[in-house]
Amino acid sequence: MRITKRNLLALTLSTALTLPSIALAQDGAIKIGLLATFEGAFTVLGEDGERGAMTAVNEFGGEVAGHEIEIIRGSSDASPDSAVRAARKLVEQDGVKVLVGPLSGDEGIAVKDYAKTQPDVTFINGSSAAQDTTFRDPADNFFRFSTDGAQWMAGLGTYVYNEKGYQSVATVAEDYSFPYTQVFGFMAEFCNAGGTVPSKSWVPIGNKDYSSVIAAIPDDVDAIYVALGGADAVNFLSQYQQAGGEAPLIGGSITVDQTVLTSEGRLRDILIGTPAAGPTADTNDSEAWLSFVDEYKNTDGAFPSPSLFAHGYYIGMKAALLALEETGGDLSDPAAYREALANLEFETPTGKVSLDENRNAIADIYLTEVVEGPDGNLVNKLIQTTSQVNQTLGIDKEEFRALGAVSRENPSCP
Amino acid sequence: MSETGNLRDDLSNPPKGPTRNQIWVGFGVLVGLVLIWMIVAQWPDWLDAILISKKAFLSAILNGLTLAGLYFLVASGFTLIFGLMRNVNLAHGSLYLLGAYVGYEIATRTGNWFIGVGGAFIAIALVGLIMQILVFRRLEGDDLRQTLVSIGISIVAADLMLAVWSGGTYQILTPEWISGAIKLPVVTAERSNGTLVFLKYPLYRLIVLGVAVAIGVALWLTLNKTRIGMMIRAGVDDREMLSASGVNVHYVFAGVFALGAGLAGLAGVIGGSALSVAPGEDIRYLLASLVVVIVGGMGSITGAAIGALLIGLAEQIGLVYFPTYGVVLTFVIMVVTLAIRPEGIMGKRL
Structure with missing residues (x-):
């Protein structure tokens, strides 16, 4: 290629475009990395996670202990390698000492493994919820x-066994660590109560066409437990509706999240009445939750009610900032900062949160059911609260460990 | 790459010997009979045990066929453009996604799904036309640069679409009368009280299949029976000769590019109504059309149909019977094709 005027111009322009990002770094500001899925199938979820994190930052007025907070975004596409790549960029190039994220299950496990190679950096989970990230x-x-x-x-x-009377349930979930964990949590109780799960379908993440999966679900189950997220959930639900599905549904935590409830389409009829459980409930009327929702709604593009991703990132970011407040904004001694994090016990919009010895939260969980809200939006109505659930679900730790790692096959009660 | 093309392949594919041909026909009849038996008969228990259930199996086949229809709509434009211009347009997936978004906007604003489909076809055909005139014509004969530029366009387009339509999942609503499921005259089971259970299948997906077949036949007829088709086929074989005989090849190129792009846009709306529209679809359909045309043979419409059938069926059957490794099946088909017949099933050696 000859160097022409035009090529030179293009070169100059492209160099100029990359400059501002270098000029932006400020003195004295505390840099916090924010790692979420801003691309791929989970984009909507990542964007809402960011809203949650920013709600916490706004609550602190954008500064902690006199230092300005500078948020540096890192984007992944929900795959573990993209999460590690984004984390590496934030840690090794941008030099963040605190990183909040990631969003999705496998990402969490990958970032945890990366965290071991970066002892000076503190990682605080966003909303990833695979069991073995901390267990x-x-x-x-x-x-x-x-x-x-x-x-x-x-x-x-x-609840579904006793109140709804479902005795056999088929499951449909994505094929990675977070849905394994969800199915495990559901089956732990359901099978214990006497229910059976004759068929489990694991589908690849990002799958579009569920009609064959739907057809393969046995006709004689009482209900279908669906643990799919974002676009996957929307696809499954609309195709289930198109296929004339009749069995009632039970939702995983992110299946009936606001990200799905607000999507366009004919999902309404099959969603109403779906029981689910998770860390948030839209109709929670506690003071703390309502003020959180108000704060959240000040961010751009907010949903009618914060999704659990916004909630997870909010709590993670808030913990990061609270601990920073305690150390006076000092990150030079990571041990002191971690000490502050580990001893943190604070009131969140969803009740008290504290950590166990594996640095995993103990918090309240809400059982919900999808209903039509007063303004026509679908919301998760609070049915009951299970208070202070720990990671071993109240089972003795060694006994729980003996149940084995979650997987496609574990647990099983056909 | 030489300048000879493969569209003429559709005309005839002379059999290599009667015996081999007979074996294939016999094999085909046998498979057909087994399939008919599987559709008509009540399945014995051992077959149910292997294939989960008759309902699951037949649905997987039907889904494979309808998915193949969708893949064919996307891949036919891709292969048409490649066949004529030797232009691997890696922005084809972006045209699909843009078509879906445009169709969604038009359909929700006008409240008429058909206007959405037609509008997306025209809009994306125009986008294709502009791309051809402003970008690809300048790089004519420079395959590598065309390919790289089209990758660039697809990346920029993906981010622009994310900026405009955000990361949300959109569902294009089909008219009430073609949504929902219908009962097919196929019995899947008999209840203990003697009532028959018929196979239920979404009507819309059957329509997708019908549209794909209709467009495929129309394309084939246009290419093989009309004057324009003759020009296109001549252009595939020898561009210089065609232009020497007084045809303005640039018009032909622009027309074919617009048609190919328009088909991608149309597929976007049809696919977006059957499944959903979200960021990332562009890459998915680009990959699917690449695999389809590699298996079917670059530049051949019949090849695209065969490739789409194989890939669509493989994907759905894989999803039901071995979900974890289902994705691999598609690529196994591609690898086997490349090993045995590198030019693709209907492709001509380049």
């Missing part, structure tokens, strides 16, 4: 103030 082989510098996917299911299995 087996945890990292000392990885904290999770949001609970895990099995904890989120607290109360659901018993």
